[in-house]
């Protein structure tokens with residue numbers, strides 16, 4: 582309990598040291614120093630792998646999953662560094678605003694963080710996708726839908742599986758638990774690889790009558806890596 586309160590407080594604190602090199606950050610809300618910030622791996626274009634699927638009305642994936650971002654995402658997910666979700670939230674927010682200025686697109690009515698299976702949620706203690714998207718959702722005034730979709734099948738780690746195996750692994754893994762007919766939803770996940778998780782959720786949402794679906798993720802990693 583106390584640990585949780587402490588982690589929440591860390592999320593709310595002003596800029597701390599640089600999340601990469603630990604040197605003090607003197608300005609701006611984003612906890613990255615001027616030397617580390619330009620090293621962030623920007624994803625220069627919409628990944629073809631995802632674009633070719635033709636499933637999503639919009640795709641927003643601002644970063645590549647590699648150094649120095651990848652170890653930070655790993656820290657958040659596997660070493661319980663929940664305070665890093667604030668950094669990711671601010672980065673998503675900044676990139677999203679840039680994208681909206683350069684290539685405006687219709688914003689969704691709600692953001693649905695990809696749910697974890699309850700067993701995984703208990704292991705980790707939080708859903709990283711939900712934690713990362715809190716700041717952008719609040720800034721844009723878009724509600725987060727936490728319970729519209731549930732993960733009903735516990736699926737082994739997708740790592741190392743090819744696209745076909747991933748899809749089979751995720752068959753009927755998600756179920757829609759709210760009336761979402763006509764909704765315009767952005768799905769959000771921390772990392773997207775082949776897009777098969779997004780695809781499985783998209784399938785369930787489309788069957789429930791969702792009108793438009795956007796794919797949002799913090800980082801993209803090509804499946805062969």
Ligand SMILES: [Zn+2]
Pocket residue numbers: 599600601602603604613614615616617618
């Ligand atoms: Zn730094």
